[in-house]
Amino acid sequence: MTDLVAADQLRLFIERIERLEEEKQGMADDIRDVYSEAKSQGYDAKIMKKVVALRKMEAHDRQEMEAILDTYKDALGLS
Secondary structure, three states: OHHHHHHHHHHHHHHHHHHHHHHHHHHHHHHHHHHHHHHHOOOOHHHHHHHHHHHHOOHHHHHHHHHHHHHHHHHOOOO
């Protein structure tokens, strides 16, 4: 009996994961469409992706990263 219950529970988990994977792919497609639309309006999608990543970061982490980046750029004469 427990093998049957375990198999049913496993199947339900797998089906939930499959549904979520489908939703995730749909969201990825929607995001790609937004970047394409922005690009058609003259925006740089690469830069937009970087801005999105920066906005996800905590302010102090972003500031620290920017300070280190500036230090590296200065050291390499890129400023």
